[in-house]
């Protein structure tokens with residue numbers, strides 16, 4: 001057999017020597033990169049006008065990660081290579097300035113997983129009890145950035161997040177998508193036959209409805225505030241199970257009675273990163289606006305026509321009732337491009353001429369990871 005016996009042993013120790021040598025080089029290279037980031041921080045601080053320098057640069061991070069994916073020679077898959085560099089950059093940013101990122105908690109939610117996927121593991125992630133608390137934490141400068149869910153591929157928009165933008169001055173500075181896998185979880189010592197109640201978040205129940213109806217028909221379903229809370233209860237209460245993801249399972253030491261039970265295999269949630277600053281163009285960007293139109297015939301046509309005539313792709317349009325009643329319609333629109341692009345500027349000028357109000361919620365890089 002190839003690699004067995006004395007020759008195999010020799011080859012193994014040769015390869016390990018080679019790995020040690022490469023690790024030594026990596027160590028030096030990563031340290032050199034980190035020293036560059038320290039100097040970048042000095043430059044940013046010196047260039048400031050006395051106000052807080054902005055250390056986190058989403059457009060630059062997106063460019064770095066896109067390049068890594070494009071130039072990756074293999075054999076590691078590009079997604080994995082990008083994740084490794086994501087962590088290197090996260091550590092470099094923490095050296096420049098430790099970031100505090102508020103997310104819709106508690107600890108162990110998919111929103112925390114999304115925050116760590118987007119920022120890497122070198123940020124301080126702070127759980128908040130509700131979406132509006134995430135916004136408040138960033139508005140009051142207790143956190144640099146916030147992460148909130150905005151849309152699920154099975155269940156649709158998360159209206160609470162959309163509605164926050166009607167009153168909040170925060171900007172959208174990024175987006176991140178997460179494949180959502182749900183599991184049926186229980187404490188390790190529990191028998192399947194003893195489960196009389198299943199806890200979960202309302203959205204997760206909705207995403208697993210068919211599976212539950214066919215496998216756990218008639219078993220009580222109790223809705224709680226989050227998947228992590230469901231996992232905590234399943235850990236503590238005999239005769240119960242929870243539907244939650246891997247992070248919550250790990251946090252509460254639960255075992256899987258059934259894995260990946262979501263009805264749709266492409267079940268994905270999109271999250272927004274909110275902050276206080278505008279983001280420069282990255283080359284592949286998306287813009288979100290909120291528009292109020294008068295209630296008159298042809299209003300929707302007038303709103304959409306400028307995007308069509310400027311060949312701008314709309315990626316989403318949502319209607320929400322106006323909170324004050326003074327706006328007849330409030331539209332949330334996502335489209336491709338950056339607000340600094342000439343075509344976008346021209347299309348927006350046309351929309352502004354017809355609308356009661358147009359609010360620019362942010363231009364930000366398309367999600368890379």
Ligand SMILES: O=C(O)C(=O)C[C@]1(C(=O)O)C=C[C@@H](O)C=C1
Nearest residue numbers: 040055056057060061089092093
């Ligand atoms: O280029 C910068 O502005 C940096 O601060 C460096 C760096 C990096 O490590 O590459 C770190 C943090 C920023 O969010 C973007 C990139």
